[in-house]
Amino acid sequence: MYPPVRLIALDLDGTLLDEEKKIPDQAVQMIAKAKEKGIIVTLASARPFCSMLPYARQLQLDTPLISLSGSYVTDEREERIWLKRPMNLLKFREMVRIFEEENYYVKVYLENQLIVQQATKETVNYSRIFGVPYTVLGPKKLRTLEKAPLRIALFDDSIRIRNAQQILKTWSDDFAVIRDTDHGLEIVEPTVSKGAALKIICCGLGIPMENVMAIGNEGSDISMIREAGIGIAMGNACEELKQCADDVTKTNEECGVGYAIQKFVFKESLK
Incomplete structure (x- = not known):
């Protein structure tokens, strides 16, 4: 009962x-x-x-x-x-630099906004379906973000996502990582x-x-x-x-x- x-x-x-x-x-x-x-x-x-x-x-x-x-x-x-609970901005910049260099598709979220390197077809469709405005910073420019993000979503094939999980172990004290699917990771502040x-x-x-x-x-x-x-x-x-x-x-x-x-x-x- x-x-x-x-x-x-x-x-x-x-x-x-x-x-x-x-x-x-x-x-x-x-x-x-x-x-x-x-x-x-x-x-x-x-x-x-x-x-x-x-x-x-x-x-x-x-x-x-x-x-x-x-x-x-x-x-x-x-x-x-x-x-x-935003993540540590300096740690974010260190981490996202690696994923930008490795050409992962990274989505960075503020309270009511999506930040991306470029507007891919997925970005445009997501914005339309979910009603979330997005801002394009340009290739390898996420590392220049001046406001600490609240959430990051990382997408790629299953092998590269497993590799990303290994990379993120370097920042195990700085980020919490959730793998919801074989092709994506979610990253937030550790608490x-x-x-x-x-x-x-x-x-x-x-x-x-x-x-x-x-x-x-x-x-x-x-x-x-x-x-x-x-x-x-x-x-x-x-x-x-x-x-x-x-x-x-x-x-x-x-x-x-x-x-x-x-x-x-x-x-x-x-x-």
């Missing part, structure tokens, strides 16, 4: 959103029903804040949102910043995680972690799945996350979020 749920934390891509980047109607209905019961709902994503905002407004959420994998937490109007950000929100709201339900699907969600009283893996989640979850719900295409809320919040019979 689990404690009563007082707060629900939801990842976006691959969790709350279907493959068309939309929230299924059933999930919208179940979230509204949970809110009517007095349950707080928040979103936790690797996306920048500006890319999360349309979904928060659709769901009429007025709680702090966890963006950039836990590096930046703020309310809907960005009037109160609950957490902001940053969705789980740590979620604990800060819950502390501020006076909600014990045992009364939290968190739902996710990727490696960056593992920390909040472990911290929550009820940690739920999506049916389409990576195997590592499923292994540490309390339960596995349906996939994002089957509205696994709505199914989990129905099961653990309302204890309703499931079909």
Whole structure:
């Protein structure tokens, strides 16, 4: 028997959103029903804040949102910043110089902005689909950035990504590294995680972690799945996350979020 749920934390891509980047109607209905019961709902994503905002407004959420994998937490109007953890600028410059020299595709994130060396097709598509503005600095110019980033995403083939992981061991005290896919790495400040950000929100709201339900699907969600009283893996989640979850719900295409809320919040019979 689990404690009563007082707060629900939801990842976006691959969790709350279907493959068309939309929230299924059933999930919208179940979230509204949970809110009517007095349950707080928040979103936790690797996306920048500006890319999360349309979904928060659709769901009429007025709680702090966890963006950039836990590096930046703020309310809907960005009037109160609950957490902001940029990485060390000098260490970033040292590290990104190597990846620029090795011709990796590097995406650098500020609060609501993407910084790249050049506007590739992927950059343009990402900006259009996710609603994130981007700035082009030019080849090998990321190392000249004057503002400390909040998150970095690194993309390449699987062999070069493994090589990147080895390179990053040099800065093991300076960065936290998450490998979500065979072709990508996520890099943040060493104390940053969705789980740590979620604990800060819950502390501020006076909600014990045992009364939290968190739902996710990727490696960056593992920390909040472990911290929550009820940690739920999506049916389409990576195997590592499923292994540490309390339960596995349906996939994002089957509205696994709505199914989990129905099961653990309302204890309703499931079909």
